[in-house]
Amino acid sequence: MKRGYHHGNLRQALVEAALDLIAEQGPTGFTLSEAAKAADVTPAAVYRHFTGRDDLIAEVARQGYDIFAALMEFAYNNGKPSPLAAFEATGRAYLAFARKYPGHYMAMFESGLNLQAYPDLAMVAQKARDVQERAAEHLAQNLPGTKRPPATMVSAHIWALSHGVVELFARGAPGAKSPFAPEDLLESGIGIYLRGLGLLPPDK
Amino acid sequence: MKRGYHHGNLRQALVEAALDLIAEQGPTGFTLSEAAKAADVTPAAVYRHFTGRDDLIAEVARQGYDIFAALMEFAYNNGKPSPLAAFEATGRAYLAFARKYPGHYMAMFESGLNLQAYPDLAMVAQKARDVQERAAEHLAQNLPGTKRPPATMVSAHIWALSHGVVELFARGAPGAKSPFAPEDLLESGIGIYLRGLGLLPPDK
DNA sequence: TGTACATCAGTGAACGCGCGTTCACTGATGTAC
DNA sequence: TGTACATCAGTGAACGCGCGTTCACTGATGTAC
Numbered sequence: 001m002k003r004g005y006h007h008g009n010l011r012q013a014l015v016e017a018a019l020d021l022i023a024e025q026g027p028t029g030f031t032l033s034e035a036a037k038a039a040d041v042t043p044a045a046v047y048r049h050f051t052g053r054d055d056l057i058a059e060v061a062r063q064g065y066d067i068f069a070a071l072m073e074f075a076y077n078n079g080k081p082s083p084l085a086a087f088e089a090t091g092r093a094y095l096a097f098a099r100k101y102p103g104h105y106m107a108m109f110e111s112g113l114n115l116q117a118y119p120d121l122a123m124v125a126q127k128a129r130d131v132q133e134r135a136a137e138h139l140a141q142n143l144p145g146t147k148r149p150p151a152t153m154v155s156a157h158i159w160a161l162s163h164g165v166v167e168l169f170a171r172g173a174p175g176a177k178s179p180f181a182p183e184d185l186l187e188s189g190i191g192i193y194l195r196g197l198g199l200l201p202p203d204k
Numbered sequence: 205m206k207r208g209y210h211h212g213n214l215r216q217a218l219v220e221a222a223l224d225l226i227a228e229q230g231p232t233g234f235t236l237s238e239a240a241k242a243a244d245v246t247p248a249a250v251y252r253h254f255t256g257r258d259d260l261i262a263e264v265a266r267q268g269y270d271i272f273a274a275l276m277e278f279a280y281n282n283g284k285p286s287p288l289a290a291f292e293a294t295g296r297a298y299l300a301f302a303r304k305y306p307g308h309y310m311a312m313f314e315s316g317l318n319l320q321a322y323p324d325l326a327m328v329a330q331k332a333r334d335v336q337e338r339a340a341e342h343l344a345q346n347l348p349g350t351k352r353p354p355a356t357m358v359s360a361h362i363w364a365l366s367h368g369v370v371e372l373f374a375r376g377a378p379g380a381k382s383p384f385a386p387e388d389l390l391e392s393g394i395g396i397y398l399r400g401l402g403l404l405p406p407d408k
Numbered sequence: 409t410g411t412a413c414a415t416c417a418g419t420g421a422a423c424g425c426g427c428g429t430t431c432a433c434t435g436a437t438g439t440a441c
Numbered sequence: 442t443g444t445a446c447a448t449c450a451g452t453g454a455a456c457g458c459g460c461g462t463t464c465a466c467t468g469a470t471g472t473a474c
Contacts (some may be wrong), residue, residue, distance in 0.1 A: 004435095005434085005436050005450075005452090006435095006436060006437075006439095006449095007451075008448075010450080010451085017426080026232075026316060027377060028230075028232035028233075029232075030325065031426080031427065032428065032429090033426070033427065033428075034426095041451070041452095042284045042451065042452055042453070043427090043428075043429085043452075044429080044431090044453080044454095045450070045452075046428095047429075048449080048451070049450090050448055052428075053427095053428065061422075079443070109371075112230060112297055134431055136293055149396070150383075151390065152382070152383060152384075152413070153384055156372075156373070156382050156384065156389055157365070157393040157396070159368070159391070159400075160365055160368030160372055160373070161361070161370055161393070162362055162368065163368040163371060164363070164364030164365055164366065164367040164369075164371070165364045165368075165373060166366030167313075167362065167367060167368070168360075168364055168367055169364070169444070170437085178356070179356060180352075180356075180360065185357065185360055185361065187366065188357060188367075189364065192353070192361070192400035192401055192402075193393075193397050194400065195399075195401075196395075196396035196399035196400030196401075196404075197396055198399055198401075200216065208468095208469070209418065209419090209467090209468055210415075210418070210468095210469060210470075211417075212436070214418085235459080235460065235461085236460080236461065236462090237459070238459095245418070246418065247460090247461075247462085248418075248419070248463080248464090249418045249419095250461095251463090252416080252417055252418070256461075257461065257462095278419095304415070308424090309454065309471095323459075325409075396450080
């Protein structure tokens with residue numbers, strides 16, 4: 001691939017190089033120098049587009065949250081065809097996102113970067129979370145008031161389960177081999193959970 | 205604190221220094237040099253007791269798995285007073301361990317070290333996992349055969365939920381503030397899940 | 409009890425390395441006239 | 442259309458730093474006689 005003195009779209013090229021590196025070596029193994037090299041550019045050139053290493057990672061995470069929020073929104077599909085189906089879809093979307101965008105996922109959840117330090121990042125992260133909370137809210141309305149847990153709690157449960165499945169079973173993780181596919185594990189786990197909420201027939 | 209030319213118990217002192225550092229800065233932020241310094245010793249001295257940096261982290265993880273397995277065993281308490289109570293106790297034990305031994309926990313689950321490369325480590329890790337699987341097995345016997353999910357699956361669900369709660373809500377994690385205490389989140393999540401399995405009264 | 413000696417835990421200096429970041433610069437691009 | 446010039450993206454050399462690891466060494470300890 002040829003190019004002249006000017007790159008054309010170095011900023012995005014660096015983001016994509018970072019994505020590959022993060023997916024391969026984790027967010028802490030990622031180095032600015034390697035990203036520059038992968039983009040066929042001097043390390044110093046990075047500073048024309050980012051204030052430094054952390055800023056580059058933050059941009060990766062930002063793009064990740066954007067995609068994630070859109071995916072969740074799409075999965076939720078305004079609660080169609082049913083609140084239950086829509087909610088289940090958001091759970092699946094979480095895992096699908098982690099699978100399809102490992103670099104983004106790791107930058108978002110495993111880079112340890114401080115969300116408070118990047119206000120715009122915190123905002124778009126919140127946006128993604130809101131979708132699932134809305135789905136849980138919608139779902140909870142089907143429950144009799146007396147045994148209705150708060151929607152934020154339901155959302156947190158599903159989020160935690162999804163995240164746990166990803167970290168433990170959808171990676172080359174801590175020898176955590178399991179005889180089940182992560183997708184099946186999550187699907188069945190959510191199923192049992194929803195039955196516990198009284199949203200699915202108790203026997204099946 | 206005085207000491208002569210010989211330290212006395214440098215090996216364990218290094219492990220404990222590593223624990224503190226890992227708890228503070230994460231397993232990737234941990235450096236051999238800092239651990240040596242914290243133990244009041246030259247970096248080179250470390251090589252009298254460990255083959256290198258990774259070996260030191262592995263030892264930390266090993267001790268962690270030992271404690272973890274013992275804690276799970278204690279929580280399980282041979283299925284007393286009831287399989288259900290014992291199972292719930294293992295779930296709580298997971299979170300309690302993560303809280304009380306953050307350095308160990310991080311070395312075990314967030315250091316990215318390859319379990320295959322340390323066979324003894326893989327063994328003790330498996331031992332810890334076995335306890336929870338046994339608890340799930342014991343529990344599953346109370347279920348009618350037709351709707352009984354495999355014990356390994358139940359165990360995986362609970363493990364994933366616990367791990368997710370720890371990572372997302374029991375750390376200074378990704379801005380993941382939640383209005384619920386991690387302990388409550390896990391407790392209620394497991395409760396709903398067990399109800400879904402038909403092991404708790406459907407309404408309560 | 410005293411001396412010689414083997415053992416080995418810890419020293420200190422050195423190494424090569426890749427990192428993030430800075431700086432004065434150069435050369436391509438696009439705009440004004 | 443052609444020339445002068447401002448802009449600014451990317452260069453290349455250099456920096457200081459801390460890292461993991463090695464090596465020949467030194468000095469404390471414990472054992473044999």
